[in-house]
Amino acid sequence: xxxxxxxxxxxxxxxxxxxxxxxxxxxxxxxxxxxxxxxxxxxxxxxxxxxxxxxxxxxxxxxxxxxxxxxxxxxxxxxxxxxxxxxxxxxxxxxxxxxxxxxxxxxxxxxxxxxxxxxxxxxxxxxxxxxxxxxxxxxxxxxxxxxxxxxxxx
Numbered sequence: 105x106x107x108x109x110x111x112x113x114x115x116x117x118x119x120x121x122x123x124x125x126x127x128x129x130x131x132x133x134x135x136x137x138x139x140x141x142x143x144x145x146x147x148x149x150x151x152x153x154x155x156x157x158x159x160x161x162x163x164x165x166x167x168x169x170x171x172x173x174x175x176x177x178x179x180x181x182x183x184x185x186x187x188x189x190x191x192x193x194x195x196x197x198x199x200x201x202x203x204x205x206x207x208x209x210x211x212x213x214x215x216x217x218x219x220x221x222x223x224x225x226x227x228x229x230x231x232x233x234x235x236x237x238x239x240x241x242x243x244x245x246x247x248x249x250x251x252x253x254x255x256x257x258x
Contacts, residue, residue, distance in 0.1 A: 106256045108256075109184050109191065110130070111184065111192040111204050111211075112201070113198075114201070115203070140191075143203075180210075181207075190219070191252050192220040193221045195221050200229060209237075218238050222243070
């Protein structure tokens, strides 16, 4: 089955804020036989955490091997490198997401196409290197999903 990794900022959001667009994308892609992987899959215990931060020692409160720095890094790297496409949602990002930037790099290193939903201008992730490795840049999540679908169409 074809797979897409759903990358995008998590820090600064609560569980619902980090998963709502991913659930929408997952449902859309499933209609076309495409499996979507979320970095928050099977992490329901995080619903009560509140707002996620990006400090390493802060994650120790999560008390789950998959939520600890080593576990989440190992899983997210594996997912970004093994998926057929990296779908990134940077819309509305308030600060640079270091984790998402790493996922860009891992997918690029693995030769995976990158589809990115990002504002036409003014996003905090504007950077020459990210722009260079992004294969498809579109201004809405719906367009990103459609490009991803087209890439993986049989």
